[in-house]
Amino acid sequence: MHELGITESIVNIAVDKAKEAQASKITKINLVVGELSGFVPDCIEFYFDFLSKDSIAEGATLHFELTPAQFRCRSCSTVFRPQDTIWTCPKCQSQSVEITKGRELYIESIEAK
């Protein structure tokens, strides 16, 4: 349910940016969502239809670019893509890692008329 507030922010940001650029209709919103962020694109879409109604974003398509998770090993600095819940470094087998990608949540761009 925490997608509701997030979707509200998406609509507000998109509408503000479109107005700043003197656009009158938003046709597409390009979003970047990290695999490790707790946000579910389907839920965002569901709320979007409802929250964008009667705004210049009504009817816009949402495009989600999902960023895969990426970790860096704290022992040997190898950068790797974790497999499911296994975080072991493929090179040195260390299990101490830091998250370098996958927690993003931002609007990359909008397309407007």
Place this chain on the structure above:
Amino acid sequence: MRKIEVIQNILEANEAIASQNQRLLDEHKVFAVNIMSSPGAGKTSLILQTIAKLKNKLRIAVVEGDVASTLDAERVKNEAVAVVQITTRNMSENCALIANMISHALESLPLEDIDLLLIENVGNLICPSEFILGEHRRVVISSLPEGDDKPTKYPMIFADADAVIINKLDLLPYLDFDILAFRHAAEGLNAKVKFFELSCKTGMGIENWCSWLLNEVETNARKIISKGG
């Protein structure tokens, strides 16, 4: 048709309010701790034990976040300097606490009379991890009956925690909870995390947790004073 570049963090609004909250807390020398866990792990019990142990040293207030009811606020109201209940069921914004709700709560708290603010988040291991509130420390409680796989299943909440509390330690003889495996998984994503193994029921281990917390509060107060706050 044209493309307008935006590159804007969607959580930015929450993060801006969280920074304002922290500034306000620092101005009044209030140290805030965001306590997160699944339902029933012992957030309210930990708050009660912490107040009992530290009330002669610190003036402690509590913000209670719940989806519904004021049961937790009732439990702590006689112990804390002040309690604010936030019920998220009627809020459109979110199920877990967000910075804006804390901003309102701070308006109704006597900040001049508070040293430590314990914020009990809504019982949930997913949503609270995405929303900072302006707190100085993030604490996650896991209790033995939940199983030792929680850091693997809900990694993000553990990745950002300053401290992880393993509660209900008195149940260890009856459960197959591998404390070392649990700690190993939580440390994997978070090299700086501190662990406290305790039981809110028997009081075992509470001392360690409280002395760490007291030290964090005092260190932060000194930092604010040396900055001329």
